[in-house]
Amino acid sequence: MGEKDLIHLKQLLLKKRREIFDRLRGLESDWQALSERDIEREEEAQKMDLASLFDQLEELDRQELDDIELALTKIVNVTYGICEKCRKPVTLERLEVLPATRFCRKCAFKMEEKQKKPAILP
Ligand SMILES: [Zn+2]
Numbered sequence: 816m817g818e819k820d821l822i823h824l825k826q827l828l829l830k831k832r833r834e835i836f837d838r839l840r841g842l843e844s845d846w847q848a849l850s851e852r853d854i855e856r857e858e859e860a861q862k863m864d865l866a867s868l869f870d871q872l873e874e875l876d877r878q879e880l881d882d883i884e885l886a887l888t889k890i891v892n893v894t895y896g897i898c899e900k901c902r903k904p905v906t907l908e909r910l911e912v913l914p915a916t917r918f919c920r921k922c923a924f925k926m927e928e929k930q931k932k933p934a935i936l937p
Contacts, residue, residue, distance in 0.1 A: 882915040
């Protein structure tokens with residue numbers, strides 16, 4: 816991978832990280848606004864749903880943040896863009912779409928097959 820690509824991907828990662836931070840902050844203030852409101856009895860159930868939705872979103876975002884941090888560390892350690900499973904380079908096309916990915920397309924596909932979830936491509 817060329818230095819230019821690496822710089823570009825690093826910028827993508829930093830941008831993503833900022834977006835997640837902003838989103839998490841937004842969620843927090845939404846949640847606060849909701850909690851501060853007088854809640855009617857019938858809204859109670861709705862509030863519960865929303866709470867679990869926030870939890871799920873936060874969980875996903877925090878996972879992604881972890882992956883981004885890891886990717887940024889890998890850039891420093893010059894191990895970025897290498898699949899953690901088969902140690903082969905991850906294609907640039909894949910990194911463009913998923914800059915924080917830890918696995919090449921093949922390995923990611925295999926793992927997702929095991930989890931019986933729809934595969935995320937590329
Ligand atoms: Zn692999």
